[in-house]
Amino acid sequence: AQRVTQPEKLLSVFKGAPVELKCNYSYSGSPELFWYVQYSRQRLQLLLRHISRESIKGFTADLNKGETSFHLKKPFAQEEDSAMYYCALWPQGGSEKLVFGKGTKLTVNP
Amino acid sequence: NAGVTQTPKFQVLKTGQSMTLQCAQDMNHNSMYWYRQDPGMGLRLIYYSASEGTTDKGEVPNGYNVSRLNKREFSLRLESAAPSQTSVYFCATRGRGGGQPQHFGDGTRLSIL
Numbered sequence: 001a002q003r004v005t006q007p008e009k010l011l012s013v014f015k016g017a018p019v020e021l022k023c024n025y026s027y028s029g030s031p032e033l034f035w036y037v038q039y040s041r042q043r044l045q046l047l048l049r050h051i052s053r054e055s056i057k058g059f060t061a062d063l064n065k066g067e068t069s070f071h072l073k074k075p076f077a078q079e080e081d082s083a084m085y086y087c088a089l090w091p092q093g094g095s096e097k098l099v100f101g102k103g104t105k106l107t108v109n110p
Numbered sequence: 111n112a113g114v115t116q117t118p119k120f121q122v123l124k125t126g127q128s129m130t131l132q133c134a135q136d137m138n139h140n141s142m143y144w145y146r147q148d149p150g151m152g153l154r155l156i157y158y159s160a161s162e163g164t165t166d167k168g169e170v171p172n173g174y175n176v177s178r179l180n181k182r183e184f185s186l187r188l189e190s191a192a193p194s195q196t197s198v199y200f201c202a203t204r205g206r207g208g209g210q211p212q213h214f215g216d217g218t219r220l221s222i223l
Binding site: 009032034042043044045046049051052086088090096097098100101102103 | 152204
């Protein structure tokens with residue numbers, strides 16, 4: 001079965017420090033992976049997807065098939081990055097269901 | 111472009127009351143979804159609809175019913191609300207094709223007393 005694991009429920013860093021939000025997945029095929037961000041009491045918004053290999057708001061994520069990971073990184077955290085972050089996997093092959101991790105709450109302290 | 115619109119934004123119900131949450135999209139997407147979000151539980155899929163006229167159960171369907179009224183609208187009904195259904199409900203849509211992300215509505219905060 002497909003599964004997405006975000007091992008840290010809470011992550012706290014200081015402004016200007018590097019941040020890495022971990023995401024591990026289990027899937028036998030080639031997944032499509034996404035990171036979503038949810039600011040306080042707002043909707044989930046797509047942050048980035050692995051197929052586009054883009055950097056959004058300074059965040060990047062690299063798919064490591066060997067380690068089945070898709071960690072989200074930012075070299076210098078900002079206070080406005082404080083939010084809930086969800087990693088999600090789309091199994092290819094006709095499935096219409098996105099598999100979400102349980103999320104990591106990031107707090108960036110001044 | 112409104113994207114995904116959910117109504118109402120807030121609602122308080124008494125145990126046993128019924129309620130329909132509405133979701134409408136103007137993105138011409140085939141797939142629509144209902145999730146609930148609870149602290150520490152992340153997002154849990156209640157029901158989804160891969161296309162107009164079809165619906166399927168997700169992870170936590172008990173106590174809910176859905177209707178895919180047309181391509182634009184997907185409603186979630188609580189027939190007899192229970193306190194355990196207090197949650198934030200999100201509707202989402204997805205277009206066809208690989209690499210397509212889901213797009214979410216603003217959510218409905220539902221409290222059941």
